[in-house]
Amino acid sequence: RSVLKTPLKQAATSHLVLTEIQPACQPLTTPPKPKEVLPADPWTPTSNLKMLISAASPEIRSREQRRELSNTTSEVLQAKHCLQEHLSGDEYEKSQPSRKEKSLGLLCHKFLARYPDYPSTAENNYICLDEVAEELNVERRRIYDIVNVLESLHMVSRLAKNRYAWHGRHNLSKTLQALKKVGEENKYTQQIQMIKKREYEHEFDFDGERQEEMARSFGSNEHSEMSFVELPGMEFRAASVNSRKDKSLRVMSQKFVMLFLVSTPQIVSLEVAAKILIGEDQLEDLDKSKFKTKIRRLYDIANVLSSLELIKKVHVTEERGRKPAFKWTGPEVLPDIQDTKLATTSTTCPPPISESITSKEQCSKNLFPSRGRQNFTRHPSLIKLVKSIENDRRKIQSAPTSPVKISAGTDQNLSAFPGKMAQVPAIAKHQLEGQSMKAKEMKMKLPRSALECNLPSPEVVPKPEPPCTAAPSQPSALTQPLGVCSPSQGSAPPVMLPHTHSGVSYAIYLHPSQAHTVTTYSPSFMLQPLPCANVTGIKNINSKVLNKITTEEGDNQIAADDPTKSLTAKERPTIKSETSSQRCLKRSQALQENHLIKRCRSDEEGLDTSLTFFPSGYLIPLTQCTHGNKAGFSDKEKAGICSLQHTTYSSPIAGVIPVTASELKAVNIPAFHITPLNIMLSPTSIAAGPVLSNSCLNSSNTSSAQNPSSSVLNFTLQHVGLIPAGVQVSANPVLQQVPLSSQPENVSQSSENMNLQEEKVSQNISQLLDSGWLSG
DNA sequence: TGATCCCGCCAACGT
DNA sequence: ACGTTGGCGGGATCA
Numbered sequence: 001r002s003v004l005k006t007p008l009k010q011a012a013t014s015h016l017v018l019t020e021i022q023p024a025c026q027p028l029t030t031p032p033k034p035k036e037v038l039p040a041d042p043w044t045p046t047s048n049l050k051m052l053i054s055a056a057s058p059e060i061r062s063r064e065q066r067r068e069l070s071n072t073t074s075e076v077l078q079a080k081h082c083l084q085e086h087l088s089g090d091e092y093e094k095s096q097p098s099r100k101e102k103s104l105g106l107l108c109h110k111f112l113a114r115y116p117d118y119p120s121t122a123e124n125n126y127i128c129l130d131e132v133a134e135e136l137n138v139e140r141r142r143i144y145d146i147v148n149v150l151e152s153l154h155m156v157s158r159l160a161k162n163r164y165a166w167h168g169r170h171n172l173s174k175t176l177q178a179l180k181k182v183g184e185e186n187k188y189t190q191q192i193q194m195i196k197k198r199e200y201e202h203e204f205d206f207d208g209e210r211q212e213e214m215a216r217s218f219g220s221n222e223h224s225e226m227s228f229v230e231l232p233g234m235e236f237r238a239a240s241v242n243s244r245k246d247k248s249l250r251v252m253s254q255k256f257v258m259l260f261l262v263s264t265p266q267i268v269s270l271e272v273a274a275k276i277l278i279g280e281d282q283l284e285d286l287d288k289s290k291f292k293t294k295i296r297r298l299y300d301i302a303n304v305l306s307s308l309e310l311i312k313k314v315h316v317t318e319e320r321g322r323k324p325a326f327k328w329t330g331p332e333v334l335p336d337i338q339d340t341k342l343a344t345t346s347t348t349c350p351p352p353i354s355e356s357i358t359s360k361e362q363c364s365k366n367l368f369p370s371r372g373r374q375n376f377t378r379h380p381s382l383i384k385l386v387k388s389i390e391n392d393r394r395k396i397q398s399a400p401t402s403p404v405k406i407s408a409g410t411d412q413n414l415s416a417f418p419g420k421m422a423q424v425p426a427i428a429k430h431q432l433e434g435q436s437m438k439a440k441e442m443k444m445k446l447p448r449s450a451l452e453c454n455l456p457s458p459e460v461v462p463k464p465e466p467p468c469t470a471a472p473s474q475p476s477a478l479t480q481p482l483g484v485c486s487p488s489q490g491s492a493p494p495v496m497l498p499h500t501h502s503g504v505s506y507a508i509y510l511h512p513s514q515a516h517t518v519t520t521y522s523p524s525f526m527l528q529p530l531p532c533a534n535v536t537g538i539k540n541i542n543s544k545v546l547n548k549i550t551t552e553e554g555d556n557q558i559a560a561d562d563p564t565k566s567l568t569a570k571e572r573p574t575i576k577s578e579t580s581s582q583r584c585l586k587r588s589q590a591l592q593e594n595h596l597i598k599r600c601r602s603d604e605e606g607l608d609t610s611l612t613f614f615p616s617g618y619l620i621p622l623t624q625c626t627h628g629n630k631a632g633f634s635d636k637e638k639a640g641i642c643s644l645q646h647t648t649y650s651s652p653i654a655g656v657i658p659v660t661a662s663e664l665k666a667v668n669i670p671a672f673h674i675t676p677l678n679i680m681l682s683p684t685s686i687a688a689g690p691v692l693s694n695s696c697l698n699s700s701n702t703s704s705a706q707n708p709s710s711s712v713l714n715f716t717l718q719h720v721g722l723i724p725a726g727v728q729v730s731a732n733p734v735l736q737q738v739p740l741s742s743q744p745e746n747v748s749q750s751s752e753n754m755n756l757q758e759e760k761v762s763q764n765i766s767q768l769l770d771s772g773w774l775s776g
Numbered sequence: 777t778g779a780t781c782c783c784g785c786c787a788a789c790g791t
Numbered sequence: 792a793c794g795t796t797g798g799c800g801g802g803a804t805c806a
Contacts, residue, residue, distance in 0.1 A: 099804050144797055293799060299781055
């Protein structure tokens with residue numbers, strides 16, 4: 001299968017959209033980077049120009065940019081001439097590469113010019129890094145920079161070694177929603193405020209250090225670090241791709257984007273961004289070098305985002321002077337939409353067609369991951385497992401046909417134009433919102449009720465509410481031309497539905513490091529967050545305040561740009577639809593299979609309230625887990641996946657986790673536990689969780705460790721906000737079930753179902769344990 | 777000069 | 792052992 005692996009150029013040419021470009025003259029050896037290739041190379045200036053032109057959108061490009069382009073162009077031409085004619089000594093050198101020409105931004109434009117914004121579903125929009133590097137005549141290293149950022153937006157996803165799949169902007173709106181949500185959860189707005197405040201303060205007294213420390217303390221709490229936010233469609237892949245280490249560009253990029261999405265003026269200065277990002281990573285020292293490095297990276301990211309026209313550079317004038325900053329010029333992010341969409345989609349859901357495989361996948365998706373909502377954090381070790389699984393999957397999938405991209409198509413329809421979409425469904429949305437709101441409120445206020453709801457829902461549960469209420473209504477049709485759901489999406493939507501506000505599902509993986517961090521803070525940290533969790537309201541308030549500040553600070557000037565956009569109202573995700581639960585039910589029914597059940601639960605959980613704070617690692621859309629399968633999957637793999645998912649979702653883990661996190665030290669349980677917590681996000685889900693967790697726990701030997709005490713768990717969870725205040729989960733599986741479970745039966749079922757998977761999971765866990773962290 | 781940020785060393789990983 | 796990824800920061804360019 002792996003035919004793909006090394007994508008040689010040959011192939012490349014064929015697939016690429018562009019194709020034309022150049023004759024491959026050189027020895028392509030993939031890897032060998034042709035370092036300084038003289039201008040003479042392959043890429044024809046013309047082609048570049050073309051690309052550039054096409055790339056540059058009319059207005060968006062600021063004049064400066066235009067200038068650049070023109071310059072570039074001219075330069076290119078010149079270079080060309082030189083080349084063509086003959087290179088005469090030095091001159092050509094000069095002409096060659098002005099720094100600008102080599103800029104990442106320009107390169108990114110070229111890169112983007114190669115692919116359509118909204119690629120048709122399945123086309124082979126796949127990207128071969130080597131090819132691209134060659135064609136664009138740059139070192140591969142640079143391509144990585146671009147791709148990493150694109151990946152953070154889910155515009156591309158990695159398929160395999162050297163290969164990426166191009167999704168274009170189909171997933172963009174979803175991604176942004178998810179990012180916004182996470183950003184809110186992380187209280188980024190507040191963090192920004194704090195930083196700004198400090199700055200002011202600093203102005204007075206220099207004593208920056210002190211302040212920093214303060215900041216740290218503050219920040220530390222807030223800094224949650226989330227690693228990577230994944231979308232439902234592309235989760236795993238990404239996960240695999242990003243190994244633990246990838247905490248940088250990809251994640252940084254997402255965080256950076258989040259800052260824009262949660263800022264009212266939508267203007268973010270590099271300085272602030274850098275500070276926040278640094279804070280998250282390591283609160284410790286803010287040394288200059290680190291700061292500087294961060295800034296450098298941010299420039300890299302900003303260049304790519306600028307090329308995508310998501311942001312544009314501006315200068316904020318403050319008392320101190322001008323500071324470089326960027327303003328969001330991308331689409332507004334409407335939290336609600338997704339829900340609607342999802343709902344809609346879900347409606348559509350009925351298995352799409354396509355082929356067995358596709359349908360299968362979808363189904364599975366529905367079943368399993370369904371809803372996407374499940375979020376969870378992953379411990380590194382888990383990640384490993386996941387990776388291996390993924391890899392397998394990948395291999396399997398790798399086949400050309402790989403449907404992989406699935407999601408893209410679908411999404412696009414849906415998400416592509418959030419605004420529009422939103423409008424259409426608006427009404428429905430409202431309705432939903434209302435419902436969701438109610439639900440939310442209920443949850444918030446009446447945890448118990450929430451619990452009840454949750455519990456039941458997961459399993460059997462026919463919740464009182466109208467399941468898809470909104471969903472049916474509409475739009476889905478619009479969005480998705482294909483009756484069938486696009487694989488990814490189709491499946492996804494259903495999944496997503498459950499989620500609350502944003503509806504975006506995502507999973508967060510924790511980094512080991514993070515885990516530590518968390519641990520460290522835990523006490524204080526946890527506390528703070530808690531409130532937040534529910535906090536949407538609070539957030540809003542904060543945000544307002546922040547905004548003011550921001551404005552004052554000077555961003556304003558820029559702000560002037562377009563104050564218009566005020567997102568304020570939207571900020572809150574509040575919306576959520578319970579539909580999800582219903583869906584779950586449906587799905588579950590349909591599937592009945594064990595897995596499904598679990599998933600449902602998780603879905604339910606999905607409420608977004610989530611915990612914001614946690615340091616998370618990676619967000620993954622659960623939904624997909626499934627998709628990998630297809631024919632390709634071996635049962636084993638599936639099982640593995642399932643298990644993972646279960647783990648993830650399954651409350652058990654989650655339940656455990658929270659506790660762990662807070663008490664990791666004591667327990668010695670690694671991040672692993674924590675991870676689940678993240679997942680826990682939705683309070684609702686929590687209820688469901690416990691049951692599963694039990695199984696999981698049991699399976700895992702860790703149990704002892706985990707078992708901390710149910711009280712601890714509860715405490716943790718509550719604080720975290722995962723669980724509604726009133727609710728309690730027992731660490732102990734048994735116990736947990738009791739309280740929550742309204743449906744013991746279900747539980748049992750689930751557990752049964754789980755068994756197989758559990759085994760796997762347990763195996764995995766054991767492996768993990770073996771690996772060592774569990775030493776304690 | 778400060779803002780940008782290219783370049784490519786080299787480590788972490790994967791195979 | 793070798794190839795792929797990509798963190799990182801020196802130092803060149805630009806404004």
